[in-house]
Amino acid sequence: MxxxxxxxxxDHTLFRDGLKLILSNTPEIEVVGEAADGKEFIDKFAxxxxxxxxxxxxxxxxxxxxxxxxxxxxxxxxxxxxxxMFEEYEYxxxxxxxxxxxxxxxxxxxxxxxxxxxxxxKGESYFSNELLLAIVQNMSELKTSQSKTDNLSEREIEILxxxxxxxxxxxxxxxxxxxxxxxxxHRANILEKTGSKNTASMVMxxxxxxxxxx
Numbered sequence: 001m002x003x004x005x006x007x008x009x010x011d012h013t014l015f016r017d018g019l020k021l022i023l024s025n026t027p028e029i030e031v032v033g034e035a036a037d038g039k040e041f042i043d044k045f046a047x048x049x050x051x052x053x054x055x056x057x058x059x060x061x062x063x064x065x066x067x068x069x070x071x072x073x074x075x076x077x078x079x080x081x082x083x084x085m086f087e088e089y090e091y092x093x094x095x096x097x098x099x100x101x102x103x104x105x106x107x108x109x110x111x112x113x114x115x116x117x118x119x120x121x122k123g124e125s126y127f128s129n130e131l132l133l134a135i136v137q138n139m140s141e142l143k144t145s146q147s148k149t150d151n152l153s154e155r156e157i158e159i160l161x162x163x164x165x166x167x168x169x170x171x172x173x174x175x176x177x178x179x180x181x182x183x184x185x186h187r188a189n190i191l192e193k194t195g196s197k198n199t200a201s202m203v204m205x206x207x208x209x210x211x212x213x214x
Contacts, residue, residue: 003027003028003029003030004028004029004030004052004117004121005030005032005048005050005051005052006029006031006032006051006052006053006117007032007033007035007041007045007048007051007052007054008020008023008031008033008034008035008054009034009035009036009037009038009040009041009054009056009059009064009067010036010054010059011036011056011059011060012056013036015106016034016036019054020034022110022113023110026110026114028114028117028118029114029117032048032051033045036059037059037060037061038055038059038061038062038063038064038066038067038070039061039062039067040061041053041055041067041071042067042070042071042074046074046075046078047074047075048075049075049077051079052079052080052081052117052120052121053071053078053079053080053081054081054083054104054113055067055068055080055081055082055083055100056082056083057082057083057084057088057091057095058088064082064083064095065091065094065095065098066098068080068082068095068098068099068100069099071099072098072099078099079121080100080102081100081101081102081103081104081116081120081126082095082102082103083104083105083106084104084105084106084131085105085106089135092207093207093208093210096204096207096208097208101120101124101125101126102116102119102120102125102127102200103126103127103128103131104126104128105128108128108130112128112129119198119200123197124198124200124201125196125197125198125200125201125203125204126200127200127204132166132199132200132203133166135164135203135207135212136164136165136166151193152193155186156189156190156193157211158176159172159176159183159186159190160190160205160206160211161206161211161212162175162176163190163203164202164203164206164211164212169183169184169187170183190202
């Protein structure tokens with residue numbers, strides 16, 4: 001069975017060792033490296049191909065945001081998942097802008113970690129369910145700047161905002177007095193225009209382009 005290769009980057013040795021132990025006992029995953037800060041990661045592993053990086057955000061020497069940015073510069077195909085805490089919302093935009101493909105809570109169950117690794121390895125984005133729920137609960141205003149939204153129409157921005165708030169297509173249709181078929185079409189257009197593959201990708205797009213605030 002082909003394994004997913006993972007590198008762990010975190011400044012807390014106990015957390016790193018614990019995560020490595022858990023992942024090493026998962027048949028689908030092989031831990032191929034670890035680093036205590038962003039600089040060590042860049043020096044040792046930034047040019048590795050076909051690996052998934054689990055990247056802490058707040059670290060000494062070089063934080064996860066700068067390390068992610070440099071990794072993408074070295075290897076545009078880098079696949080980085082941010083390891084985060086609930087209260088680190090302020091860093092989401094910066095991590096997405098730097099090139100992160102997913103977000104995992106540090107206390108995630110192993111099945112969530114495996115799902116994140118699988119999704120990101122396929123080129124998709126990932127948000128843990130808890131983080132998506134927290135984003136929905138902490139969302140605020142809508143921004144409609146056309147210059148930053150790939151020519152999304154005002155209606156598409158409105159629908160994207162509701163998608164990020166957790167509404168289903170049927171619920172959006174009822175809320176906006178549209179047919180579900182019309183909402184389905186708008187959703188398909190949003191996916192195409194934003195280059196998104198799933199809801200997590202659309203949420204990441206909305207955060208990066210400041211369509212939603214958290």
